[in-house]
Amino acid sequence: MRDLPYWRLAGVYFFYFAYIGAFAPYFSLYLSALGITASGIGVIMALPQLVRIFAPHLWGWLADRGGRRLRIARIGTVIGAAVYCGLFAARGFESLFAVVLLMSFFLSASLPLIEVTTLTHLGEHTAQYGRIRVWGSVGFIAAVLLVGYALDWLPIGALLWIMLAILIGVVALLMLVPEAPHVEHTQDHTPIAHVLKQPQVVALIVACALMAVAHGPYYTFYSIHLVGYGYTKGAVGWLWALGVICEIAIFFWMAHLFRAYTLRQVLIASFALAAARFVIIAWCAGNLLLLLLAQTLHAASFGSFHAAALGYVHRFFRGRNQARGQAIYTSLTFGLGGTLGGLYAGYAWERLGAGITFTGAALCAVAGMALLWRKLDDQNATR
Numbered sequence: 001m002r003d004l005p006y007w008r009l010a011g012v013y014f015f016y017f018a019y020i021g022a023f024a025p026y027f028s029l030y031l032s033a034l035g036i037t038a039s040g041i042g043v044i045m046a047l048p049q050l051v052r053i054f055a056p057h058l059w060g061w062l063a064d065r066g067g068r069r070l071r072i073a074r075i076g077t078v079i080g081a082a083v084y085c086g087l088f089a090a091r092g093f094e095s096l097f098a099v100v101l102l103m104s105f106f107l108s109a110s111l112p113l114i115e116v117t118t119l120t121h122l123g124e125h126t127a128q129y130g131r132i133r134v135w136g137s138v139g140f141i142a143a144v145l146l147v148g149y150a151l152d153w154l155p156i157g158a159l160l161w162i163m164l165a166i167l168i169g170v171v172a173l174l175m176l177v178p179e180a181p182h183v184e185h186t187q188d189h190t191p192i193a194h195v196l197k198q199p200q201v202v203a204l205i206v207a208c209a210l211m212a213v214a215h216g217p218y219y220t221f222y223s224i225h226l227v228g229y230g231y232t233k234g235a236v237g238w239l240w241a242l243g244v245i246c247e248i249a250i251f252f253w254m255a256h257l258f259r260a261y262t263l264r265q266v267l268i269a270s271f272a273l274a275a276a277r278f279v280i281i282a283w284c285a286g287n288l289l290l291l292l293l294a295q296t297l298h299a300a301s302f303g304s305f306h307a308a309a310l311g312y313v314h315r316f317f318r319g320r321n322q323a324r325g326q327a328i329y330t331s332l333t334f335g336l337g338g339t340l341g342g343l344y345a346g347y348a349w350e351r352l353g354a355g356i357t358f359t360g361a362a363l364c365a366v367a368g369m370a371l372l373w374r375k376l377d378d379q380n381a382t383r
Contacts, residue, residue: 042346049338060327076109148237216341243298
């Protein structure tokens with residue numbers, strides 16, 4: 001892997017997830033400051049997931065058709081950053097809805113295609129994926145901490161300028177990453193429709209969508225939940241950061257984990273620990289020690305879960321199906337699942353309260369675990 005553009009790929013992940021680290025914890029606070037209702041916040045925060053239902057299919061089709069994945073990612077990100085500037089003028093629900101929807105559509109081009117590019121550069125060394133992806137976690141931590149402290153001193157409107165600067169960083173790094181070598185797949189011509197009909201593929205996608213639903217309340221209302229308990233924004237930033245620090249640790253340890261356990265075992269354990277995490281958040285947010293424990297479980301509910309799920313996706317969708325397979329996985333799990341999670345969170349938060357809302361998230365994780373336990377076997381897993 002001498003030709004692996006490690007630092008350039010790492011840089012894209014760093015800035016992309018730094019943007020998420022500014023948006024996910026704090027944009028809901030910005031919307032709340034504008035007077036948007038809880039249900040309205042839930043709808044707007046679900047939009048980035050909503051566009052993942054359909055947009056990745058377009059980007060994946062264009063990438064597979066032209067063979068220039070990064071060109072599509074660059075074009076989409078540049079246009080998305082331009083549309084983002086409309087947030088500076090948007091104030092009401094309708095205008096915010098329109099801007100966030102359109103910018104999310106274009107920004108959704110980058111991550112699935114950079115994932116495919118990274119895995120293609122790695123070839124058979126996919127166990128090393130975590131050592132590149134970990135820089136996304138570092139970017140998230142840097143953003144969530146620095147932005148949290150900044151917003152304790154600056155007006156909430158400063159968030160928009162911070163996110164714009166980070167988006168410019170994403171664009172700059174995307175320009176530096178080389179396209180992965182194009183490989184002609186002469187042996188693997190399995191129609192993608194045939195792959196999607198396999199029971200294990202269906203189980204994987206449905207279970208991962210349930211995990212995305214489970215994270216809806218966390219990504220939408222976790223910061224508001226903690227601020228309501230009296231935590232400062234700086235403290236909230238540290239709690240977000242703790243989860244991602246543990247995620248970084250699991251990414252570095254991932255190659256050892258996969259040598260000791262199968263993908264199935266890692267994935268099922270990740271769902272079980274996610275359920276425990278959301279129960280703690282639901283009923284023990286006032287207990288700092290238990291809240292710290294819950295955040296360490298982010299290593300499982302996102303870190304090991306994401307790496308194991310991507311391992312399955314890379315094995316199920318091979319050859320010419322890679323870009324479209326990644327797009328389908330992204331759209332049906334993070335897209336559809338994330339949208340339903342955000343909408344559920346907004347609805348339940350107003351009517352049922354925080355405890356029941358996060359308990360519902362835990363039940364979604366349990367349902368996903370049960371499905372994987374019954375339907376997924378170790379046939380496509382490697383140690």
